[in-house]
Amino acid sequence: MSKKYKIGVDVGGTNVKVALVDKTGSIVYSDTVPTRAEMGYEYTISNMIKAIHDVMKEAKVTISNVDGIGFGFPGQIDCDNGIVRIAPNIPGWINIPIAEIVSKEFGVPVKVDNDVRCAALAELNYGAGKGATNMICITVGTGIGSGLIVNGKLVRGASNAAGEIGHIKLQMNDGPLCGCGDQGCLEAFASGPAIVAMAEEYVRGGKSTKYRELAKNEITPYYVCEAAKQGDVVAKKIFETMGTYIGIGLSSVVNLLNPEKIVIGGGVADAGEFLFAPIRETLKKRSMPIQGAAVQVVHAELGNSAGVIGASLLIEN
Numbered sequence: 001m002s003k004k005y006k007i008g009v010d011v012g013g014t015n016v017k018v019a020l021v022d023k024t025g026s027i028v029y030s031d032t033v034p035t036r037a038e039m040g041y042e043y044t045i046s047n048m049i050k051a052i053h054d055v056m057k058e059a060k061v062t063i064s065n066v067d068g069i070g071f072g073f074p075g076q077i078d079c080d081n082g083i084v085r086i087a088p089n090i091p092g093w094i095n096i097p098i099a100e101i102v103s104k105e106f107g108v109p110v111k112v113d114n115d116v117r118c119a120a121l122a123e124l125n126y127g128a129g130k131g132a133t134n135m136i137c138i139t140v141g142t143g144i145g146s147g148l149i150v151n152g153k154l155v156r157g158a159s160n161a162a163g164e165i166g167h168i169k170l171q172m173n174d175g176p177l178c179g180c181g182d183q184g185c186l187e188a189f190a191s192g193p194a195i196v197a198m199a200e201e202y203v204r205g206g207k208s209t210k211y212r213e214l215a216k217n218e219i220t221p222y223y224v225c226e227a228a229k230q231g232d233v234v235a236k237k238i239f240e241t242m243g244t245y246i247g248i249g250l251s252s253v254v255n256l257l258n259p260e261k262i263v264i265g266g267g268v269a270d271a272g273e274f275l276f277a278p279i280r281e282t283l284k285k286r287s288m289p290i291q292g293a294a295v296q297v298v299h300a301e302l303g304n305s306a307g308v309i310g311a312s313l314l315i316e317n
Contacts, residue, residue, distance in 0.1 A: 005061060006315050007052060007069040010115060010307030013037065013089035016044070018051045019308035020059050020066075025126035027305060029059035037090045044090075045098065049105050068109035069102060070314030072118035072307050074145075079160045082112045088179075111314035117154055117163065118310030119300070120147025121317055123263045126309060127301035134259040137300070138165055139266035140246065140275075143179065144187045150257060154317055166191070168249045186249035190242045192268055195221045198238050209234045225271045239274035246275070247282025254287045254295050265300030272299070 005028065010017040012035060019030035033051045035044055052069065056062065075087035082099020099110040120137035123129040129137065135149040144166030148155040155162045166187035167180055175184025176194075188194065199219045203212050210232035215223040227235035250262060269275060280297050287295070302309060 003067045004065045006067050006312035007055070008118075008308035008310065008312030009048060009052070009069065009071045010118070010311055011035065011044075011048070011071060011073050011087075011090070012115075013074070016048055016051065017304070017308050018048065018055050019305075019312070020055050020061060021309055021312040025122070025309055025313075027308065028061075029055055030308065031055050031058070035090060037092060041090075041092045041096050045096075045101055049102065052102075052106070063106055063108060066106075066108055068111065068315035069106060070118070070311035071098060071102075071110070071112045072115035072311040072314075073098075073112065074115050077112050077114050077160055079111070079113050079156055082110060084112065109315060113156075113160075113311070113314050114145070114147070114163070115307055115311075116145035117147040117156070118314065119265060119302070119306040120149060120263075120310065121154060121313045122302050122306040122310035123265075123300055124149050125313060127306065128263045128298045129261050132259070132261040134257060135261045135263060136165070136250070136253055136257065136259050137263040137265070138246075138250075139300075140191060140264065140268040141266040142192050144191050144246075144249075144266075148257065149259075165249060165253060168252055170245060170248060186245065190245035190249070192221045195224055195238060195242060195268065198241065199224050199235075202234050202238070207234050211235050221268055221271075225268075225274070228271060228274045236274055239271050240278045242268070243275045243278025244282050247279040248286055250279065251283055251286035251292075254283060254291045258291045258294060260294055260296065262295060262297045263300050264297065265303075265306065269299060 006021050008019050015032050017032045020028045076085040084093050084096045087093040103110040123137050129135045133152050138146040146163045146165040148163050167185045169184045171184030176188040178185035178188040210227035211223040224235045
């Protein structure tokens, strides 16, 4: 018989969020601790284990009431064996058998997956993707990650590496260099750093911009977004361009997978309709008619809670 709770752990480069989640997907109690990657992975793991114990203690729950513990990590994960292959934003995490270590400590099943796949599971079950059977969940931030749901199931692929939408190619030769080492990837055209690069280019070109005033020192996607909200023409144009690129990348995925929903989250998605309108428009123009007509583009609903809720759902997915 299923127990009352699951524990979700969302691991980021700066912080780790731990949450006790009930059967309805509600967070009963949560806590955040610093990742402190510079201290080495053993330190981070012992910190996470302590945080899990603390969350249960605060919520007055014992491990006998917990079905299992799920971890979401940014990076490449061997889900079958519970190993973090590599987490680019968390130095030192190479081939770390996190599931085995944590399972030994708590004596319950432990599952591990990519953080965006966790977010996709959460949005599918409790957020903007509710009711969908075929869904794409993307996060647009420093990079572009995705989780794919096909026929109600999470798609992991032959080596647990499916869903790299950010690395769909938009340009054949001499495109912008991507963090993956290749050129012309969607992520290189449309992500947080791409917004900043375009914004700085406009400033160098002598354009008078609101975000330049707002930022004072360093331009960030947040200031470009704020400027767009205040009516700045250049900032609006930047998001229109980004949305067009994302729409072109997504049209390939829509034609391939024929989803009924695309759920978009991440920091850049806070630009709302400045980003979403050009995405929808481009999808309409560039997708094949039948696939294009079936898909809805919606904003993610669960925000910063998606990671931990989704990680807790790994126990049954």
